[in-house]
Amino acid sequence: MSALGAFAGAMLGSGLFLVARGVLGRRPALEVRVLPYIRDLPHMARQPLVGTRPAGPFRAVFGPVLSAAAGSVERVLGGSASIRRRLERTGLELTVREFRVEQVMWGLVGFAVTAAVTLVVALQAPSRTLPLLVLCVVAFAFGVLLRENRLTAQATERERRLMVEFPTVAELLALAVGAGEGPVAALDRVAVRCRGEMAGEIGRVLADVRTGTPVAAALDAWAARSGLPAVARFAEAMAVAVDRGTPLAAVLHAQAADAREAGRRALIESGARREVVMMVPVVFLVLPVTVLFAFWPGVVGLQLVSP
Template identity: 50%
Template sequence: MSGPWGVDGLSGPGAGLGLLLGIGLALVWLGLPVHRRPRLEQRLHPYLRDAPKPSRLLAGSQVDGASALGVLLRPVVGDLARGVERMLGGSASVRRRLLRAGRAPDVDKFRAEQVVWGAVGTVAGAALGTVLWLDNGGSLVPLVSLTLCGCGIGIVARDQWLSHEANRREARMLAEFPTVAELLALAVGAGEGAVGALERVCRLSRGELATELGRCLADARAGANLPTALQGLADRTGLPSLARFVDGMVVAVQRGTPLAEVLRAQAQDVREAGRRAVMEEGGKKEILMMVPVVFLVLPVTVLFAVFPGFSLLQFTL
């Protein structure tokens, strides 16, 4: 039998498609800007907000796979970071080294980084253990041991890398210190005050020490007096020479002693300390250079000297 249109079974799908088309056209019509009347809070919001809302195109509103994975793993990483903190401790030491490295003293973030490094080490150890297990077979003890060792090595490696970053940054600051001290002495000798000399040096120089002096000036502008701001520089670094430099500047500012002479003396002391450090390093390298001479060159020389005699004796006998 035929339906209303003469073909059986086409009335149902045709009606469904027509209904969907009608609903879609109605939604498009209702979604036109003409039919979207803003509410009262939407009209008042541009005049009450503190800052203009950035564009969605510039902000990147679309969430990609990496960001979605990060959002999903953030609670797990946070729990593991708290576990590492309870197991290792030493928050004061970590905070101190973060300040020395020029980073924000965020211990939780550093523990999360340790968790990530530990995860990478775990994967590397598990991969190596799996290769060994597939090659040799037998027990799973090497696989488990390498996995645990990889996790521990990753966590410890992140801690050691933080210490390396702090030491490297302090070495750069120590190399910049004599030049910065001389510039400060020249600025003070030309008639600048302590704050003016610091501003001039921060404006003309680049580097880690100039950045730290800029932070001191920012603290001074925020309301702290200059000695307190300079003391923050000594607290954020672990260099005795910088601590003496800060003490000399604080005493010169508070008591009115000649600041230029203090700065020149501090720069000369740092240069002498650097020269002594170079001499000590040269002495250590000289001892290390004796190792190949004693254990490689000298035995070969003795062998070349003795071998002709042994050959002659063997030929005579």
């Protein structure tokens, strides 16, 4: 009963805290009150207004608490530059603060699951309440770190797909430019004909060009945000060729040949790693069973003939 009373008290305290936070925190932030009056300034016109995104009931109630928790996670973990870089490599349209909020939500899910198990165990053994509460905190931290690990895995998987698509896309660009099309027209043709991650990256380059960015600058931005050396070299070579007026077809053919060679090397390296992995079941499963079948009859025979 003591554990049940503590749980009810915690829920009541949380509700009162949310009500007080909602009553005392109704005053809008400074940027929300000021930005609508300076929207016509050039350096502010491209920035989205804070608080203009429509919020659902969950975000409206728990948004300030989640934002404060995200700020605490940012201060504890740090590494916002690394997070921003991985978000760009993954292609997610998220800010660092939004990603931190997702980390907090993953941690809360882990905390809730562990807390449910903790409540059941605490009702049967109240003496284990304190270690189980520590376990809940550990589960929250595990959820936060698991979301960051998931981001790294997403970035790695996307880069793998990019490397698979890159040689074909580079060859198509070389063929389009060799047929007489300009760089922007060739990029547009490949983006329309292809599907996948490389087509999305080329679409971002075309979007930058169509909004007024020079072609060389858009290609340089692609090289800067790419996490793959081969793709970065390809974009930089295109940018240099466009900027200096050198023959683009020869450059693209050379880059396509380099991309095919890089893909071949990656395939050979992957095969070598798979060969080592394939030896694991042979060494730890097949070989012991073979040795067992070879020596077990002799051991049994020795036991039968021994006095």
